[in-house]
Each structure stands twice: as structure tokens, then as C-alpha cells.
Amino acid sequence: MLHLLSPLGAAVQHTDVIPRACELTRLARAGLIDLDATIVTQAVFFFALLILLPGLVYKPLLARFDQREERTEGARTTAKAMRKQAREEVARYEAAVAAQRKDALAERAATRSQAQAQADAMVATARREAAERVSAGIAEQRTAAEAARQSLRAEAQTLGGAIADKLTRA
Structure with missing residues (x-):
């Protein structure tokens, strides 16, 4: 160049x-x-900036970066704690759901066994009542059959006597 x-x-x-x-x-x-008077002015500006910039720009800027880092780290710590708390809440919720499910299944089984017992009792009662009705019906039929036999015997004797009278008269 x-x-x-x-x-x-x-x-x-x-x-x-x-x-x-x-x-x-x-x-x-x-x-x-x-090499004239401007070099002195440039040197004054250089040294003034060398003295003023760290206090006015660099230190506040670095402090701002540190604050930002602290806030970021604090937010990370808070987020980590919140995730841990959320996991604990989920675990508690799942334990409560499992306990409720277990209670519901136990109650369902108890209700089912109680309903089955009631159904068995109703079936037994119905069978007993049906057996009693059948026995009563059979007894009534026997009584009716016996009455019909006696009535038929009496009628048979009457008819037998009438036939014998007709035969003897004839």
C-alpha cells in the first residue's frame, strides 16, 4: 500500500x-x-474517555449484565422449584385418585354382593311361595278329585239302582 x-x-x-x-x-x-495542536485535543479526549467510560458505561453495563444473570438464574431456580412442586402435586393427585378408585371398587363390590344377596333372597322367597301354591293347588285338586269320586260313586249307585230297577221290571 x-x-x-x-x-x-x-x-x-x-x-x-x-x-x-x-x-x-x-x-x-x-x-x-x-503534528499540531489537534494531537493535544485528541490526547485529552482519549484520556477523558479512558477515565470516564469505565464509570459511566462499562461498570453500569456490567452491573446490568450481572443483574440479568441473577434474574435468569433466579427464574431458573424458581422454575425448578415449581416443577418439583408440580410433580409432588401430580403424585398426590394420582395417589388420591388411586385411593378413590380403590374405595369405589370396594363399594361397588359390596353393593354388588348386597344386591346379589337380595336377589337370592327374592328368588328363594318366590320359590317358596311357588312351592306353597303348588302344594295348595295339589291339595285342592286332591280334595276336588275325592269329592268328585264320592259324587260319582253316589251317582253310580243311584244309576246302578235305577238300572237294576229297570232290569228287574223288565
């Missing part, structure tokens, strides 16, 4: 050192390197 500048490029092309130093001095005098 130095060879692009024509006066400086010409100075670089010389092989001996002394003419090169003379050429650089001549270039500095020509205005390529200015």
Missing part, C-alpha cells in the same frame, strides 16, 4: 537507509504527517 503513494513509493525504492530517512523527513514536512 505504501508503493501506491508516489512520494512515499519513491522513498521506499531507494536502497540506502540515509536517503530513505531524509525522504521520510521531507515527507513529514510536506504535510503527510501533521
Whole structure:
């Protein structure tokens, strides 16, 4: 890049050192390197910024980063605690559901056995009543049959006597 500048490029092309130093001095005098009052102003601004920036910008910025990190870490800790609490709540809920399910199954079994006992009692009562009705019906039929036999015997004797009378008269 130095060879692009024509006066400086010409100075670089010389092989001996002394003419090169003379050429650089001549270039500095020509205005390529200015050392004037602005360098003092630039130095003042540089040192002022060197003193002021850490207190005004860097420290508050770093403090802000630290606060952000603390909040993030606090949020992570809170989230971790909340996840743990949620797992405990879910475990308690599942235990309660299991206990309720167990109680419901026990109550269902008790109700079923009670209903079965009532059904068995009703069937036994119905069978007993049916047996009593059948026995009563059989006894009634026997009584009716005996009465019919006696009535038929009496009638048979009457008819037998009438037939015998007709036969004897004839």
C-alpha cells in the first residue's frame, strides 16, 4: 500500500537507509504527517474517555449484565422449584385418585354382593311361595278329585239302582 503513494513509493525504492530517512523527513514536512495542536485535543479526549467510560458505561453495563444473570438464574431456580412442586402435586393427585378408585371398587363390590344377596333372597322367597301354591293347588285338586269320586260313586249307585230297577221290571 505504501508503493501506491508516489512520494512515499519513491522513498521506499531507494536502497540506502540515509536517503530513505531524509525522504521520510521531507515527507513529514510536506504535510503527510501533521503534528499540531489537534494531537493535544485528541490526547485529552482519549484520556477523558479512558477515565470516564469505565464509570459511566462499562461498570453500569456490567452491573446490568450481572443483574440479568441473577434474574435468569433466579427464574431458573424458581422454575425448578415449581416443577418439583408440580410433580409432588401430580403424585398426590394420582395417589388420591388411586385411593378413590380403590374405595369405589370396594363399594361397588359390596353393593354388588348386597344386591346379589337380595336377589337370592327374592328368588328363594318366590320359590317358596311357588312351592306353597303348588302344594295348595295339589291339595285342592286332591280334595276336588275325592269329592268328585264320592259324587260319582253316589251317582253310580243311584244309576246302578235305577238300572237294576229297570232290569228287574223288565
